[in-house]
Amino acid sequence: MILKSLRLQNIRSYVDQTIEFPLGTILLEGDIASGKSTILLAIEFALFGLGSEKGAGLLRIGEKKGCVTLKFEVEGEEYEVYRCLERRGKAVQQSEGYIKTKKGIIYLSASEMKDKILEILGFNEPPDPKAQSVIYRYAVFTPQEEMKAILWMKPDLRLQTLRKAFRIED
Secondary structure (H helix, E strand, O other), X not given: OXXXXXXXXXXXXXXXXXXXXXXXXXXXXXXXXXXXXXXXHHHHHHHHOOOOOOHHHOEOOOOOEEEEEEEEEEOOEEEEEEEEEEEEOOEEXXXXXXXXXXXXXXXXXXXXXXXXXXXXXXXXXXXXXXXXOHHHHHHHOOOOOOHHHHHOOOHHHHHHHHHHHOXXXX
């Protein structure tokens, strides 16, 4: 997967920001609380939905709606994924979303989108919309301090997690 751009609208500290990714290896560096983790969480949300995360942790405080648009390429084909969060009373939930391909725009539910993204990326994971992507969480982006969790897992669960993350399952 080659990341092209990410647009964040009312996502944590970002009001409306588009980030263009250069080709090659990308390093996110900056001071504490400068938005590095937000970028990675927004990419994860665009691709896989909320999973087990709380929407209130992504939606900018005081806003009713926040959206993420991610443009990326897989095997020479370009895709655009759009997902939104909406505050409904005290809860923050996923709302509309779509995947744009060369064939057009497909509007899907959160679970349908995750299933389609897993297919596009070739990730061998269950499409459960309430689960985080193990491959993304351990091979692409591990939030601060979360890597320690894998060290404390039971050995068989740790081995299973690493096999999934590095796609070396039996």
